[in-house]
Amino acid sequence: MKDLGPAHYFLGMELALTLSNLSLTETKYVVDLLKHANMHEAKPVTTPTVNGCRLSFSDGDPLSDPSEYRSIVGALQYLTLIRPNIAFAVNQVCQFMHQHTTVHWLAVKRILRYLNGTLTHGLLYSPSxxxxxxxxxxxxxxxxxxxxxxxxxxxxxxxxxxx
Structure with missing residues (x-):
């Protein structure tokens, strides 16, 4: 076994250890996800959901390719480990994994637009x-x-x- 020094990257997470804190981000993971969804040039928004918006099964038309929706929403679920600020929005779109529509896809795209504007956000652990x-x-x-x-x-x- 060989000591490779301090970890800087682990399971898609960037780790930055300083004398005063530990920072966990997933910038590369988010950038790759945005490119996969063709949203890397999308205009950022300030919130992951529209205030007061309630998703339902009856809104919108069914999507033709369910695999793309499921793939991106699954990737967003993993991202909530380091980005708890999107957990509620991701939970909302996860409720429609088996019966999603164009309205649900727009909600997923809004989460991606939010991530595009907050690429470097993550968790910061400090001595306390x-x-x-x-x-x-x-x-x-x-x-x-x-x-x-x-x-x-x-x-x-x-x-x-x-x-």
Whole structure:
């Protein structure tokens, strides 16, 4: 076995270790995904979803090639490990993996446009206290179709997001 020194790239993640912090980004992964989806020259947007937009099964026309939608949404799911800011939007489009339409594809494209404007965003871990805190929020039966609730959580160790 050979020591190759500190890791700089692992499973699509760029690792940058300094004396004061550890930075995790997936810039190359995002650029490759944007090129695969032919969205690398798309105009960036400031949010991954349109405020108040609710996706439904009845909106839009069915897509002719389901594999492209599934491939890109699956890649976005992996990206949520380092980019929790897109987790809600990706969760919304994942609900339509088996029956997606042109409206759902537009929602995926909006997420990609958001990523195009935030290529270098990721997680930053800094030395902090060992204080564990967790936050959870949910709506009550917010889904208009099946009355399911949507929830989300985040867990911090000091000031660092860990889950």
């Amino acid at each position: 206290t060992l204080h564990l805190s967790a936050y959870f929020d949910a709506d009550y039966a917010g889904d208009p179709y099946d009355r399911r609730s949507t929830g989300g959580y985040c867990v911090y160790l000091g000031t660092n997001l860990i889950s």
